[in-house]
Ligand SMILES: C[S@@+](CC[C@H](N)C(=O)[O-])C[C@H]1O[C@@H](n2cnc3c(N)ncnc32)[C@H](O)[C@@H]1O
């Protein structure tokens with residue numbers, strides 16, 4: 001259940017409220033990661049996003065304050081349909097200058113995905129880059145490589161440009177960091 005958690009820090013900043021949404025789906029499990037994620041439950045994506053929406057509406061009805069930060073983490077938020085994720089994020093009451101972040105796996109990011117996020121009010125991404133060294137990435141069991149990271153950052157750049165300038169045009173090609181359409185969890 002979504003409810004405000006009051007910590008000593010929160011008591012010191014009573015006007016601040018952050019909402020965290022967890023997306024528990026991953027394409028594969030990294031050895032070092034202890035987050036609550038599953039690789040075999042993609043069929044639950046729609047139901048899970050629907051349940052998140054229900055929880056948010058219930059929390060709002062119970063007086064949840066407007067958030068000054070929203071963080072969508074995982075798991076892998078970039079594995080679920082971006083428009084559906086943006087629709088869930090839109091249900092959260094936010095202060096006008098709220099920081100809204102989505103954690104992105106470099107493997108999945110496309111310009112279209114980031115545009116959908118921007119259209120949904122996302123103004124910050126956290127791109128999971130452990131290293132730009134192939135041997136380190138291999139040792140960690142990461143599925144992305146240096147090129148994926150560059151493409152993901154470029155896509156973020158163009159999404160930012162689009163959100164601040166109507167005359168900007170993005171990359172002509174639509175492709176994920178792996179060079180192909182990302183696999184979607186349904
Ligand atoms: C939780 S993941 C979410 C985004 C996406 N699943 C990904 O891996 O890029 C966000 C970041 O946390 C990192 N992470 C996970 N477990 C960690 C750990 N035990 N220590 C340090 N970073 C960790 C991941 O490698 C990733 O860069």
Ligand code: SF4
Nearest residue numbers: 026029030033074075
């Ligand atoms: S993809 Fe991200 S969330 Fe999933 S297991 Fe790896 S580090 Fe953890």
